[in-house]
Amino acid sequence: MMAQTAQVIVDVATRQTDQPYDYAIPETLADQVEPGVRVIVPFGRRKLQGFVVGLSDTAAFDGKLKAIEQVLDLTPVLDPELLALSKWVATTTFSFWIATMQTMLPAAMRAKYDRTLTWTADEKPADGWGQALFRHARTVPYPDTLTAAQTRQLRAWVKADQLTVDYIVHNRAKAKTQKAVKLAPGKALTSAAAPKNAKAQQKLLTGLQTKPFTGVLTQPVAAARYGVSVATVRLAEKAGWLQSTTVNIRRNPLAIRPERDQPKRLTADQQQAADQFVAAVAAKTPQTFLLEGVTGSGKTEVYLQTIQAALDDGRTALMLVPEIALTPQMVHRVLARFGDAVAVLHSGLSDGEKFDEWRRIQRGEARIVVGARSAVFAPLANIGVIIIDEEHETSYKQDEAPRYHARNVALHRAKTFHCPVILGSATPSLESRARAEKGVYTLVRLPERINDRPLPPVHIIDMRKNSGARVQPDFSPELVAALENTLAKHEQSVLLLNRRGYSAQAMCRNCGWIARCPNCDISLTVHRAARKLVCHYCGHEEPIPTRCPVCNSDKIRFFGTGTEKVEDTLQKILPTARILRMDADSTRKKGGHARILNAFGKGQADILLGTQMIAKGLDFPTVTLVGVINADTALGMPDFRASERTFQLLTQVAGRAGRGSKPGSVIIQTYNPDHYAIQLAARQDYEGFFRREMRLRHQGKYPPYYYTVLLTISAPSETVTAQESYRIAGDLKPLLSQTAIVLGPTPRSITRINNRYYYQILVKFKKEPALGRGLHNLLTNSQALLKNKVQVAIDFEPQQIM
Ligand SMILES: Nc1ncnc2c1ncn2[C@@H]1O[C@H](COP(=O)(O)OP(=O)(O)OP(=O)(O)O)[C@@H](O)[C@H]1O
């Protein structure tokens, strides 16, 4: 019997509507409504989009149900696994179900884009309606009105791979076509078809006779196949023995086609790691491994060989990397090993490109997915292994709703697919390392660098002694000497400017006025190249003033260390050095990262100066010196993870030195030379750091000993924000046991952003069965919140507490 009722989640992100609504299924749509398709339904006075999440045979209240008006998808956009996952993510992150479902889809499908139909099969549609539809073009607008039979026909074509539905994305990317050729039917391809002395054309003719092709080849591919130039292929078209046509080509995200490489012979350590992973793939055990491998220990090669094992087993593989644009090298390596079987998903892609990749995955054309955080929702079926590289990275946690952590989502999917998860890092998060300690994860270590290369020696420079009139504030004499030395040897250096909370500000030297944002409690940052002051929180911009608005003096000066300013100073110290700067400004343009890294890799610069983004994953064998200009800025943050972050950053960046045959060295400038995070990072002693930091977390009752939930309450009025925060804290406390700890409410360290005030409550707990429901009720039932324009954000295991 056909289902009569569909449960639909409508596209309204409020607590009140965050539940399935019943809709009747009209008979004409009966065979189109399935879980995972999107529909248009009447909702109040509006028509809304929604997702079908379930079907049932009986109506909840007979006859009174409104009916589904339209089905948007010919095939489900979310399969049962992803549908169930979206629900789980919504529950565990206190998000709206609609929001998690939307997060899983490429943006092109979310907005109101126009749809098209493209006939992809060689032969024409069999029936008259289809032939009429595609009479003038292979791609036509999606018809406005379709009968049920016609929709059924479209669905059948899609299932038979004869038809695709596309979204016209108006920004940047349009579907790309390339000129192509096919054999002209009925043309005799004899050598008489071209002049005897036209050698290239004769060569092509011979090739076409001895090695003919079917279907369509792009001009360059045809040229390569027959060893002639593209011009010759064009001549052949003119002569009529090849027919010209076009093909849709995939918008290739990174536009790189690296040379294919072969698996490397593993070292003994790599082999024992790979053996365990491959065994878990084969045995289909949802086991979680923590691969703790020092920088340059060859973790990537182990990932690649494990992926190969999953593919050989007929399964697929998912590999997450932190914000992929930051690691073009990693993507390059995966593409070099697996070529077209790889789909790449990351935030640098246009909507059209993302959609292309997503569809290749959904259709099973791409069996390996490499991507940043949201790629954890890639529509892969039959996953054989999930890898999370640099698992300690905070970018795996989304810091806006839905506040999911990709690691947790990965672990959940792995359970569904019965596949192992590999968490890799030189500096694992304390949470993961502690789980390995307890035996929840299996610890696998790579303690040595490849080819017995030593880890580089690290020198700590005490910047408190770097004073006096003649010294440069940002460059100790030791660092300058090392840079000069490296330059003289024609080797390369990497310089890290740790900019977190540290940027150039404009100040009046006469009265002390500092340029501040009118909307936020934060000073504005100087962007000298653009001659602007910019707020990094709300985006407010204003010109740099020439006179102080308070005392009218013209002594406006800049202070603080911006990357631009350091670059200027560095150029003065080393006039002949070729410097490349890599920060948010210099990489804003698409592909900016890849371009800078590429230039540096080719030896077009001597020094790569950059922010955090240069610390991770770079593998340049020619780098022999790494300098850290200011190691301390992260230490000063009011966050219990400050030491962990500092340790991770310094260890990672130090690991960029000496990866090739020449030995490297590292210089760390700091005002806290005795701090354990800096001392242990200098020794690359992860285990030592782990033990020490664990003791402190235990004393302070912080993760991984305690769980944390952060409530952030905001409103346009500070009084309302404070009142509501105290009320919420008061409501929560009775729900909690004696062992739970409630910190706050306290104003956030930057209390006002974009003219809203922010207060926080941090709950630390070990086991609170009633907390989840309590928080849920708080959000659902609170009319007061709505009335006062109060927003409450709930963040389970927040990565940033400020
Ligand atoms: N078995 C092997 N034989 C030879 N070279 C190898 C082998 N495995 C890896 N390499 C090379 O060693 C270098 C370091 O490896 P890789 O970048 O994978 O290390 P990693 O552990 O990911 O480092 P990091 O954590 O610093 O990013 C790379 O250039 C890689 O090509």
Ligand SMILES: [Zn+2]
């Ligand atoms: Zn002034």
Ligand SMILES: [Zn+2]
């Ligand atoms: Zn602002």
